[in-house]
Amino acid sequence: MEKVATGIPGLDALMDSGIPKGFNVVIMGRPGTGKTIFGLQYLYNGALKGEGGLYITVDANSNLVREQGQTFGWDIKKLEDEKKLCILDIPLNRQLRFNLFKLVENKIKEYGVKRIVFDSLSSFMFNINQFNMQLPNIDNLTTISKEEIAYLEEDIGVRSDSVPKAVQRLKPDPQHYDIISVKRIVYLLFKEFSSLGTTNLVITSASSKNPDATVDGVSEFVSDGVIKLEAVDLGGGPARVVKIVKLRKIKNSMEANNFEITDKGIVVT
Ligand SMILES: Nc1ncnc2c1ncn2[C@@H]1O[C@H](COP(=O)(O)OP(=O)(O)OP(=O)(O)O)[C@@H](O)[C@H]1O
Numbered sequence: 001m002e003k004v005a006t007g008i009p010g011l012d013a014l015m016d017s018g019i020p021k022g023f024n025v026v027i028m029g030r031p032g033t034g035k036t037i038f039g040l041q042y043l044y045n046g047a048l049k050g051e052g053g054l055y056i057t058v059d060a061n062s063n064l065v066r067e068q069g070q071t072f073g074w075d076i077k078k079l080e081d082e083k084k085l086c087i088l089d090i091p092l093n094r095q096l097r098f099n100l101f102k103l104v105e106n107k108i109k110e111y112g113v114k115r116i117v118f119d120s121l122s123s124f125m126f127n128i129n130q131f132n133m134q135l136p137n138i139d140n141l142t143t144i145s146k147e148e149i150a151y152l153e154e155d156i157g158v159r160s161d162s163v164p165k166a167v168q169r170l171k172p173d174p175q176h177y178d179i180i181s182v183k184r185i186v187y188l189l190f191k192e193f194s195s196l197g198t199t200n201l202v203i204t205s206a207s208s209k210n211p212d213a214t215v216d217g218v219s220e221f222v223s224d225g226v227i228k229l230e231a232v233d234l235g236g237g238p239a240r241v242v243k244i245v246k247l248r249k250i251k252n253s254m255e256a257n258n259f260e261i262t263d264k265g266i267v268v269t
């Protein structure tokens with residue numbers, strides 16, 4: 001199995017040398033836990049090795065990303081000029097009508113993109129109305145695909161032969177309507193990312209109610225892997241912790257590993 005090394009010191013050894021090529025891995029954590037730095041470091045290390053990187057930022061503008069890189073001595077601008085790294089800024093302060101994945105496919109060709117970071121799915125979902133994406137039409141759910149049926153079965157726990165009925169039953173209840181829509185959009189997004197052939201990190205927030213779950217409650221299930229970043233205090237003062245919660249197909253360390261954000265970026269200790 002071909003692996004994509006993150007290049008983050010101490011991390012790849014926890015995943016038997018890296019992320020399997022083509023995987024979608026969720027990077028989840030509460031605010032300030034280091035998700036953005038993690039993503040940027042992954043792309044920076046790839047670009048240095050000649051693997052093109054695409055950083056899609058919903059949260060921060062591209063300048064902020066460059067400046068964050070600079071604090072670790074990473075010359076993001078230089079890599080952009082050399083067509084090894086692309087920052088795709090998705091501004092949220094105006095109504096946008098564009099097809100995100102068309103844009104992404106163009107960047108993949110232009111920059112030879114092998115690694116993508118999406119920062120962040122949670123912010124994207126809060127602003128979904130702004131983007132020209134096919135929103136799920138609940139009425140169409142009565143003619144859903146095999147994969148969608150599998151998703152409903154696994155995730156929502158309805159039997160496939162009762163799916164159309166179950167969906168109809170969900171329809172009148174606005175609470176269920178919202179949940180099924182969000183889950184379905186997230187599911188479709190992951191499918192789109194999977195089809196690109198790149199190795200992707202999808203950053204998202206952990207829920208405030210349940211820090212083991214993402215805010216959308218589904219990306220941890222549909223992704224190929226989940227890496228969780230945390231800030232903990234076990235009495236010995238505050239510490240940062242990274243856990244490889246899930247990684248399909250390979251052996252991974254489930255342990256909590258301490259990490260630091262040093263002047264060279266993230267280092268797992
Ligand atoms: N140059 C630096 N040196 C050391 N630590 C830093 C440096 N820059 C940022 N940090 C630390 O990293 C934290 C922010 O990391 P990052 O932006 O990756 O978090 P995040 O999980 O993406 O947060 P959010 O959910 O708000 O986007 C800061 O709170 C700070 O503690």
Ligand SMILES: [Mg+2]
Nearest residue numbers: 035036037059
């Ligand atoms: Mg961030």
